[in-house]
Amino acid sequence: MQQSLRVFPSDVAFVPPTALVEQARTARRLPEPVPTFTSNAGGLSLTIQSLRKSFGDNEVLRGIDLHIPAGQFVAIVGRSGCGKSTLLRLIAGLETPTSGSISFGEDPRAEDVRVMFQEPRLLPWATVSSNVEVGLGRQRSRSDAKVRAEQALAEVGLKEKRDQWPSVLSGGQKQRVALARALVSHPRVLAFDEPLGALDALTRISMQRLLERVWREQTFTAILVTHDVSEAVALADRVLVIEDGRIAHDVLIDIARPRQHGSADLAALEGSILGHLLSAGDDGMDG
Amino acid sequence: MSLADTLPRRRVWRLPGADGVIPWILPVVILIVWQIACSTGYVPTRVLPAPSDVVLAGWKSVQSGELIRNIWVSFWRATVGFLIGGGIGFAFGLANGLSQLSDKLTDTTLQMIRNVPHLALIPLVILWFGIDESAKLFLVALGVFFxxxxxxLHGIRTVDPQLIEMGRIYGMSNGELFRRIIFPGALPSIFVGVRFALGIMWLTLIVAETIAASSGLGYMAMQAREFMLIDVVVLSILIYALLGKLADSASRVLERLTLSWHPVFQKH
Structure with missing residues (x-):
């Protein structure tokens, strides 16, 4: 009880200052601060051709064709079990395709493609900053590992927690450490597998802003799997609706950023995408 | 700043240093009651000698050098037996936790041996090794092994597979995976094993020394029984209790040092 009392307010208290600073910056047209990250050559483009994946007799993906331009923010939505997470795992190289191909614009290094999961997956026996250092991959033994981990932590606003154990952090803070770990190697493709699914509503919104901000600063290609359509339309340039292992709809979200949560345009788009999803589901139930 | 910090702290009645004293109150009270019971003749000294007599017997045997020698011998046997048995157990645990082949090959055999009470092997061990050092070391090692x-094995098998997947994604080699994820993840369970093993270590040693030995604490107690020196018998029992407590404390300290990340060991 005390734990939850203690953790929750500190999390909420953290959010407004950054949001305010950001609003002030856009209002006064101040130049963006120089990113603490020296970003790479930006994102990688991604081309998927007639991709299929089966687990035994169960064909999860039934021919996906998709091109994602470099630096685009793509959200993938669908009912549970539609194959969206499998698609993400294939892109991240965690599964091998049954047939078809996935190719990136250039040959990626191992550090160029990173995944963030629904669970933070932090090592409980490593400090926050050592956890972030894990994200450096093969470069973690280099002498600048500590400095880079600290930069990444500063990016997600958790620099002062670097010597803490993960067990003392709140759920939102743990997820931000996981984000720092994914960012520390300057990835060019970042895949998110429902990274905010386990967070409470307020923390969720602040995390969405954080994701959008780091994506704009670092210009990686972002692929977000989510079951939350409002989150998808708030963050993404483009929303893919997956049904029965195929891309059923490909919706461009052409709304200027920063987007206002709950604005009429977003709500209309959200409604139409939800409409697609629900009608497809009802068909499935009738048939 | 969090909500809990702004609330007034509940005052807890506490003496300075009380945390260190409280666990020892009960043993001291028992000693006092014991002493009074013996001094007033309520308990005849043939049944149980007074604590003061035990201390006296201890002092005499320290002066003759016998006690220190016996404690040293027992301590040496316990440590060496523990290191041998624990080392082999740890190696098998690692091998069977990490390799399916090794697990298939050895686990069934080990489980069969485990179900034999190792103290039942004493007659056989005496026939094999006589009452030599190796007999005691063998029994202790066998008891500590399991x-x-x-x-x-349990610790390694229950390491979170999601963490292992994460480690692979972030390009850890097998060695790194072991060093950074599997071993630290298994450590809490390994410590549970160490503390169980320490108990079995003393138990085995006492039994082995009382049955077949020519030195050590168990031997001292048996000799004293032959000569009806009940104060020495009680003395050796008390020393066993102290040594057991010491071993347990040592493992706790080690646990605290290596598991400082664990929520159980964090003080807020």
Missing amino acids: PIYLNT
């Missing part, structure tokens, strides 16, 4: 083997 708790460490089982808990190491």
Whole structure:
């Protein structure tokens, strides 16, 4: 009880200052601060051709064709079990395709493609900053590992927690450490597998802003799997609706950023995408 | 700043240093009651000698050098037996936790041996080794082996597979995966095994020394029984209690040092 009392307010208290600073910056047209990250050559483009994946007799993906331009923010939505997470795992190289191909614009290094999961997956026996250092991959033994981990932590606003154990952090803070770990190697493709699914509503919104901000600063290609359509339309340039292992709809979200949560345009788009999803589901139930 | 910090702290009645004193209140009270019971003749000294007599017997035997020598011998046997048995148990635990082939090859055999009470082997061990040092070391090592083997194996098997997947994604080699994820993840369970093993270590040693030895604390107690020196018998029992407590404390300190990340060991 005390734990939850203690953790929750500190999390909420953290959010407004950054949001305010950001609003002030856009209002006064101040130049963006120089990113603490020296970003790479930006994102990688991604081309998927007639991709299929089966687990035994169960064909999860039934021919996906998709091109994602470099630096685009793509959200993938669908009912549970539609194959969206499998698609993400294939892109991240965690599964091998049954047939078809996935190719990136250039040959990626191992550090160029990173995944963030629904669970933070932090090592409980490593400090926050050592956890972030894990994200450096093969470069973690280099002498600048500590400095880079600290930069990444500063990016997600958790620099002062670097010597803490993960067990003392709140759920939102743990997820931000996981984000720092994914960012520390300057990835060019970042895949998110429902990274905010386990967070409470307020923390969720602040995390969405954080994701959008780091994506704009670092210009990686972002692929977000989510079951939350409002989150998808708030963050993404483009929303893919997956049904029965195929891309059923490909919706461009052409709304200027920063987007206002709950604005009429977003709500209309959200409604139409939800409409697609629900009608497809009802068909499935009738048939 | 969090909500809990702004609330007034509840005052807890506490003496300075009380945390260190409280656990020892009960043993001291028992000693006092014991002493009074013996001094007033309520308990005849043939049944139980007074604590003061035990201390006296201890002092005499320290002066003759016999006590220190016996404690040293027992301590040496315990340590060496523990290291041998624990080392082998740990190695098998690692091998069977990490390799399916090794697990298939050895686990069934080990489980069969485990179900033989190792003290039942004493007659056989005496026939094999006589009452030599190796007999005691063998028994201690055998007793210590299983708790460490089982808990190491359990610890490795229950490491979160999501963390292992994460480690692979972030390009860890097998060695790194072991060093950074599997071993630290198994450590809490390994410590449970160590503490079980320490208990079995003393138990085995006492039995082995009382049955077949020519030195050590168990031997001292048996000799004293022959000569009806009940104060020495009680003395050796008390020393066993102290040594057991010491071993347990040592493992706790080690646990605290290596598991400082664990929520159980964090003080807020």
